[in-house]
Amino acid sequence: MSKKHKNSLSSSATEDITFITDASLAGLAKWLRLLGYDTAVFPKEAGRAMMRQADSEGRIVLTRRRDMTERQFSGTLFLITDVIVSVQLKAVIENFSLKIDRARMFGICMECNQKLHPVKKEEVRDLVPPYVFENCEKYNQCPGCKKIYWMGTHPRNALRFMEKHIPNHLP
Numbered sequence: 239m240s241k242k243h244k245n246s247l248s249s250s251a252t253e254d255i256t257f258i259t260d261a262s263l264a265g266l267a268k269w270l271r272l273l274g275y276d277t278a279v280f281p282k283e284a285g286r287a288m289m290r291q292a293d294s295e296g297r298i299v300l301t302r303r304r305d306m307t308e309r310q311f312s313g314t315l316f317l318i319t320d321v322i323v324s325v326q327l328k329a330v331i332e333n334f335s336l337k338i339d340r341a342r343m344f345g346i347c348m349e350c351n352q353k354l355h356p357v358k359k360e361e362v363r364d365l366v367p368p369y370v371f372e373n374c375e376k377y378n379q380c381p382g383c384k385k386i387y388w389m390g391t392h393p394r395n396a397l398r399f400m401e402k403h404i405p406n407h408l409p
């Protein structure tokens with residue numbers, strides 16, 4: 239995590255956007271979470287129950303089901319046409335003009351969509367590999383699944399993936 243993390247609460251319109259995807263778009267959901275966007279994954283196929291959740295939580299619906307666009311829905315629904323995650327991600331970023339801010343990346347658990355909390359280094363001693371403990375000073379933890387996150391190979395690979403697939407959108 240970078241020192242800029244403190245600035246991540248600055249508000250702007252796109253930062254308040256939240257999403258819900260159907261189960262088939264769980265891969266896309268992980269990437270949106272990684273970018274700091276609160277993204278729920280509906281555990282079943284898209285349908286009325288998913289629309290209800292989107293409505294009550296004010297989430298934008300992302301779905302691959304074309305017939306969903308014909309349903310009555312007062313919120314925003316975006317049809318994902320591609321099967322490749324990087325293309326899906328690019329489409330969402332462009333359609334909603336999402337701002338990619340390195341300070342807000344890696345702030346949400348990729349597994350359960352909960353906001354990570356900083357934890358003290360000494361608290362993770364037995365929870366991370368020894369070489370990580372030696373080399374990393376800052377850690378975050380998911381309050382849901384208790385997973386520990388640190389700046390390591392995963393964020394580096396993620397940034398590399400984005401530099402390759404969505405270079406024009408990186409800050």
Ligand SMILES: [Zn+2]
Pocket residue numbers: 347348349350351352380381382383384385
């Ligand atoms: Zn979690």
